[in-house]
Amino acid sequence: MTPSGSSAPADILRAYAPQAGLRATLEPFARDADLRARLAANPFLMAPMAGVSDAAYRMMARAGGAALAYSEMVSVAGLHYGGAKTWELVLPHDPEPDIAVQLFGADPAQFLEATDLICERLGPRLALIDVNMACPVPKVTRKGEGSALLDDPARAARIVAACVSRAHVPVTVKVRSARRSGEPEVAAEFARAMEQAGAAAVAVHGRTASQLYRGAADWGVIGRVADVVSVPVIGSGDVRSPEAAVRMLRETGATAVMVARGSYGNPWVFDDARRLLGGVATEAPTIDRRLSALCCHVMLLEATGAHLARARSLAGWYLRGMPNAAQWRERAMRCATVGEYLQMVEAIRLACEALS
């Protein structure tokens, strides 16, 4: 039992993941091969998502077969000041075997310090460090952080070199195609500079920063980066289904693929993509599995100390497309405890049985 009286996350996974068609134990990101070989062995990763990819979300993704899951982006300045809330974003929860930590900031000295701190505290549970050079939010870019680094490759290279000088794990970067739509694409040239600075892989989100998360992603840029760097490229953007994940791998020359919004309410997307890559057809998860996954996810939220308000959007995602989904989503908005969510799920099960 956790201090709040709920079961421990490992017990929750053991008890509830199998009935949702998910893994009860989470596999580590293999350490005994180089990064390209590790990525190729299972090329489907859970993307970093601020406000979403907390410990419960990462566990569900890995229970669904993600090779690795990223933290939300973490401020190197926040780590410098040692805030408990910032550390909460970084530290993996049991039973997460390991974690990819994504850092953002603009000061190479703070990245160096953050790398030291993270390596020391996480030790073997740190799988890699990723530097965010993609975030388009003005609050971030105004300070020269996130995608603003695309305009300052010399500083970006110093940041990578600082992390590499201290990290016992691969240091990677995540970029956008360019800062502003209509301006020349910078990703390929920028990625080469990051490779020279020591980056062990480059993740490419095929949108400009000014697109934010709207409009179709351009997968062409992922291929253009893969053509000019010798480190692995990880593609991102519009991977909304197992089919899209496999198509991105095949069409772009990326070594691996990040699933972001495509994992909303769909932790199975990772294993499904892997099966599809191996030539095995997949089926959409049943209502029963989706309801079981929602229960498991909400229990994990509570067990990891997350705010239960996050369960509202989760419920919306898991219930999408079910009979009377709008009515159930409204009920989810009124749920304040895990018990109320479980009761709601029971009511949905009964209602669905009555319809069938």
Ligand SMILES: Cc1cc2nc3c(=O)[nH]c(=O)nc-3n(C[C@H](O)[C@H](O)[C@H](O)COP(=O)(O)O)c2cc1C
């Ligand atoms: C809610 C949300 C939060 C995100 N937070 C981050 C972040 O912290 N770091 C990052 O590199 N990308 C972040 N992203 C971008 C995703 O990792 C991904 O690159 C992007 O959503 C494109 O993939 P998609 O079109 O398949 O969703 C975020 C995306 C969303 C939707």
